[in-house]
Amino acid sequence: MDAAFDIKAWQPTRPPELGEEDLTPRLPDLINTLNTQTKDLQQHPYDPELWLHRATTLASLRFPELAVGDTYKALLLCRTINTRLREGRWQLGYRMGFWMLDESEHGTGETDELEQRIANLQSESHQVEVENLSSFPAEEEGLYLQRPYPWMRSEHRERDDELLDLLNKELLEQTTKEGHIKPICTIQRHAFGKRGLDGADSSELLGVFATRDLPKNTSLLTDESRCWGCIGPGLGGSTLNLHGGTGCGDPLHPNMESDDGEHDLRWVRERAGKDAAEIIALCRFLLCCREDKVEHPLDHHLVARLTPTYRKEKQRLFSREHDIVIPNDWLQQLGIDIFANANYDTWVLFEMKAREENNSWSDPLHCCVSPLFSLFNHCCDMNVQWNIDEDHTSLTIHAHRDIKAGEQLFVCYDQYMESQPVQARKKRMRKWLDEDCPCSRCVRETEEEAMRPSMNEEGTSSWDTAEKPTLPEDR
Numbered sequence: 001m002d003a004a005f006d007i008k009a010w011q012p013t014r015p016p017e018l019g020e021e022d023l024t025p026r027l028p029d030l031i032n033t034l035n036t037q038t039k040d041l042q043q044h045p046y047d048p049e050l051w052l053h054r055a056t057t058l059a060s061l062r063f064p065e066l067a068v069g070d071t072y073k074a075l076l077l078c079r080t081i082n083t084r085l086r087e088g089r090w091q092l093g094y095r096m097g098f099w100m101l102d103e104s105e106h107g108t109g110e111t112d113e114l115e116q117r118i119a120n121l122q123s124e125s126h127q128v129e130v131e132n133l134s135s136f137p138a139e140e141e142g143l144y145l146q147r148p149y150p151w152m153r154s155e156h157r158e159r160d161d162e163l164l165d166l167l168n169k170e171l172l173e174q175t176t177k178e179g180h181i182k183p184i185c186t187i188q189r190h191a192f193g194k195r196g197l198d199g200a201d202s203s204e205l206l207g208v209f210a211t212r213d214l215p216k217n218t219s220l221l222t223d224e225s226r227c228w229g230c231i232g233p234g235l236g237g238s239t240l241n242l243h244g245g246t247g248c249g250d251p252l253h254p255n256m257e258s259d260d261g262e263h264d265l266r267w268v269r270e271r272a273g274k275d276a277a278e279i280i281a282l283c284r285f286l287l288c289c290r291e292d293k294v295e296h297p298l299d300h301h302l303v304a305r306l307t308p309t310y311r312k313e314k315q316r317l318f319s320r321e322h323d324i325v326i327p328n329d330w331l332q333q334l335g336i337d338i339f340a341n342a343n344y345d346t347w348v349l350f351e352m353k354a355r356e357e358n359n360s361w362s363d364p365l366h367c368c369v370s371p372l373f374s375l376f377n378h379c380c381d382m383n384v385q386w387n388i389d390e391d392h393t394s395l396t397i398h399a400h401r402d403i404k405a406g407e408q409l410f411v412c413y414d415q416y417m418e419s420q421p422v423q424a425r426k427k428r429m430r431k432w433l434d435e436d437c438p439c440s441r442c443v444r445e446t447e448e449e450a451m452r453p454s455m456n457e458e459g460t461s462s463w464d465t466a467e468k469p470t471l472p473e474d475r
Contacts, residue, residue, distance in 0.1 A: 001038040001054075001151045001347075004031060009150035012062030014143070015315075023062070033057050038342075045339040048077035048118075052125050064132035065144045065318045069346025071129040072324050073339060078122045085115060133320065140320040145311045146354045149347045156298040156351075158204060163304055164189070171208075171372060174221040183211050184220065185409060187375055204307070207377050207408045214403040220384065221372065224394040226288055227302060227356075228368035229280025230254050234270020241273030248365045250391070254280050263287060268330070272322055277367035279322055282349070282356055283330045285369075290334045296343040297352060302371055308354035311434055323353065358432055361413075366392040373397065378432070379410035380418065380425050381441035386411055410439075422446055 007027050016023075023030070037054040044050060055070035135141040148157070167187050175184050191207025214220075232247025232254070233239050239246055247269070248254070254265045254276075265283060269276040285303060294300040318324075327349050328338050336344055359374035360367050373386060373395060385400040403409065412418050417428050422445040429437040436442065 001034055001345075002042065002342075003151065004035055005150040007031070009148075010061070011147040011150065013066075013145045013147050014062040014064050015145065016062070023060075026060075030057060030061055034061065042342065045337075046077060048074040048081070048121050048125070051077065052121060052128065055125070055128050059128060059132055063144075063149075063347075064134075064142045065323070065350055066346050067132045068129055068142065068318075068320055069324050069349075071125045071132075072320065072328070074125040075122060075129075077339070078118050078125070081118050082115065085118075129320075135317070141317045142320075143315045144318050145313075145315055146308060146350075146357075147310050148308075149351065151347075152298075152351065156296075156304075159206065159304060163301060164206070166301055167305060167372075167375065171221070174223065174372060178219045178221055184214060184218075185210050191377055191408060206375055208375055210403050210405050210407050210409060212405045214399045216399055216401050218399040218403075220397045220399065220409075222389075222394055222396050223370040223372045225368050225370045227281050227284040227371075228366065228393045229265075229277040229282075229284065230269075230366045230392065231272075231274055231276045232269055232365070233266070235264075235266045236270065238270065241270075243274055245274070245365075248392075256393075262333070268326060271326060275319075275322055277362065277365065278353075278356065278360070279326055281360065281367045281369060282327060282352060285352055285356065286327070286330060286334065286344075290336070297348055302369075303352060303355060305371065306355035306359045306369070306374055308351070309358045309432055309434055310354070314430075314434070318350075323349070361388070361395070363388075363392075368393060368395075370395055373411070376409055376411045378413045378429070378437070379439040379441065380412060380437060381439065382410050382412040382415075382418070383407065384409045384411050385415065422449060
């Protein structure tokens, strides 16, 4: 947000309401203001007033989820300041970045003035917050569209050749474990041709292709994940927030044997209840960044490989608690300064969330992003099948039928829908696609359905009741 971006790249996550102001004339000034405020925060990250100011600008630019993220930080700083002031003998330093011991006996008036200032900031921050939570006061939730943030750098939008080489090394390593001496598949660019399905540049469309003939039932690989989550009892063992269920039965989950004791994630299950699985998966992505010493989450290869599905019309809910508060609490538990470290800004968390949702598989209790499986494209006429292992953190992939060398390997994102009619499959695929499923089977069956005569209430087909064309006489 600290650099100017093209006005044409601005895609607000809150669509304008009927009769709402056209922001086009104000956009240059709003963008400049956002840049300036972000630079100010880099210099003075512990000033709640600066977070409030940027939240107001983000709200004006129609990014409600980001406005709530900034007001949360403003309120958190205000609470911290109030706590220290109540302890007495402390004086707030310049721009609230440090504290000084107050040895004077005369500071009460200044303290009262500061407390009033903080109270005003809290009130203003709360007001901006609730204005961007469309479900408030019933729920602390708001509506937004998953869209690309205009300030996101190009290296975080694209997958470079270095990453592609790394992915192919991973693929080779995993297929070798299945006993394959030579490579059996490879990841390539231009999965659907040089110009893609819509005629645009297709270098970002990756696909997995067979490098040799693969007989039916050939085991391709076992894909193990570091980023997964599940619902279940929390730290106290309570299951009250699971609405009658008991959750995942694995006594170790949601933790792994390799986890440090300080990274216990059961508190997330306790706070998020039945919604904990996806949140824990996001927390594990953040943990991987910390463990692997990657400074920016979008640079981590487990995140960089994933593509989001951005939405044009379908809004979804965001939760202040689940999407902002809990991830930030986890970041602080990992030792990350959520105020001074802009790499973990709220927009980064929502970009990661969009990528996780588009690439995860789930059941009622679990959510998992499998790193290699996520690179397989979808087709309702799949040639590769996948099965979840008992631990729900890995899956196996094998050939569903005989596959020829050079064929792209396709999975069905929801294998339970394979036998369903085309309209039911299209509806289900909307979870991952922002359009009708474009696979060859859906296109073919849609065309066949359009050609099929419809039946009226009397059981007579539209062909029987339609005016018949005049046919030429036989000659």
